[in-house]
Amino acid sequence: MYDSFIQQLAGLDLSGLSIKPAPFDKTDFPCDDAIDQTLAGAWSDLFAMFADTALEADAEDIAWGFVNLFHRAASRKSSQLDRASDEIRALLACADGSEVHSSNLEEQIERAQAAEATMIAFERMRETAAALYLDEIGTSWRPMTGSRSNHSAQVTSAVINARDFLRVRAERRRAAHTPEGTPVVFAGGRSSFPTTDEAKAFAANVWATLDKVRDRVPDLFVVHGGDSKGVDRIAASWAERHDVQQLVFSLDRRLGARAGFKRNEQMLKLEPRYVIAFPGNGVLERLVIEAKARRITVVDRRGLTGSVSKSDR
Known part of the structure; x- marks a missing residue:
């Protein structure tokens, strides 16, 4: 995921611009086993506390909110990624080849990389919590508004002429919201x-x-x-x-x-x-x-x- 992101940016033909490695890699986030075990334990303890009490009738609402915590966190990171994309678009439009311009562009690219990596991590946690919701409540978890997209499930091909990061970002967003089959x-x-x-x-x-x-x-x-x-x-x-x-x-x-x-x-x-x-x-x-x-x-x-x-x- 992150290597292909760097490849997509590597074709930016701007003087003085160097594409640095993404600020995060997979080892910087909780591993899958840790996510599964921690959320399952928290879920089990939480709903065991509600069982046979006056709050049991409200368990479904609490369960929905538990999943929504991670969904909202992922949505916030997606918004940050969109804002960084807008900044990149503006910087590309006024490229002058100066060192200051290149430094600003590098900073926005790093912000976009960080936001995307964190967004995918929160989506992974949301999907784990959604599976627990399905087991507990018996139905699929859905947000109140919008989609439950999963960007990590999509594979975006490297762009040969990778200058246009923004186009790749748009394609990735469309893929995340478009079912196949x-x-x-x-x-x-x-x-x-x-x-x-x-x-x-x-x-x-x-x-x-x-x-x-x-x-x-x-x-x-x-x-x-x-x-x-x-x-x-x-x-x-x-x-x-x-x-x-x-x-x-x-x-x-x-x-x-x-x-x-x-x-x-x-x-x-x-x-x-x-x-x-x-x-x-x-x-x-x-x-x-x-x-x-x-x-x-x-x-x-x-x-x-x-x-x-x-x-x-």
């Missing part, structure tokens, strides 16, 4: 069941359906609406457990009653391989109709407890 849309509403057994059967049908679709589309990524209280939550948990990327289209509340239909349009523009439909409202019915009109295969699970719908038999 074949889109599969998952849709459904909020359901209630008279018995626990029926609720479990419904969840099992969701997982079984996603398993079957994944058998046909091994490189799928799941596109859903991100409803934390509906069937999307079950799909998100499945994706997290199976290391499948997710693309979430939240409702744009500013659109009022049109928000759901606009989201349908955005999802179908991805040209998904399948649309998986579980019971929902009229907006979902319209999604199914439009998908079929576009000759997109619909996996219809709108029957009782998420079983195969009559129209799909």
Whole structure:
């Protein structure tokens, strides 16, 4: 990661500029084992304290906040990296070859390197905490706003003409926010069941359906609406457990009653391989109709407890 970053900067053709090694390397940060063991221990002690007390009902909120600590720390470092990138852009625009200019540019590059390295370390901690959240709560962790991107999971090729660090930075940001593979849309509403057994059967049908679709589309990524209280939550948990990327289209509340239909349009523009439909409202019915009109295969699970719908038999 850091070597390629240096290579990307090495082509800066400015008089007097020398690209120094990154201020940090992997040995300057906690190792993976230390992160895993420390966070697991802290998590276990924290929630053992809540068990069988009046605070147990608030455990999910505390768990979410625990993960969010690292997410916010990574976001702050990402903002610092953006600011350093802006400074580099300004310095490149007024390059005069002087020693002072080169020194200022070197300083901003070092700031960018430090911010990126620290951002990736905090993202690693967030992902460890998110895995603990999944085990404890049973659903995927998501931030209140924005994306849960993971820059360390992306590989950015070295740029032959590495003068333009800013372009590489933009490409890396796009890669971190762009899932790879074949889109599969998952849709459904909020359901209630008279018995626990029926609720479990419904969840099992969701997982079984996603398993079957994944058998046909091994490189799928799941596109859903991100409803934390509906069937999307079950799909998100499945994706997290199976290391499948997710693309979430939240409702744009500013659109009022049109928000759901606009989201349908955005999802179908991805040209998904399948649309998986579980019971929902009229907006979902319209999604199914439009998908079929576009000759997109619909996996219809709108029957009782998420079983195969009559129209799909």
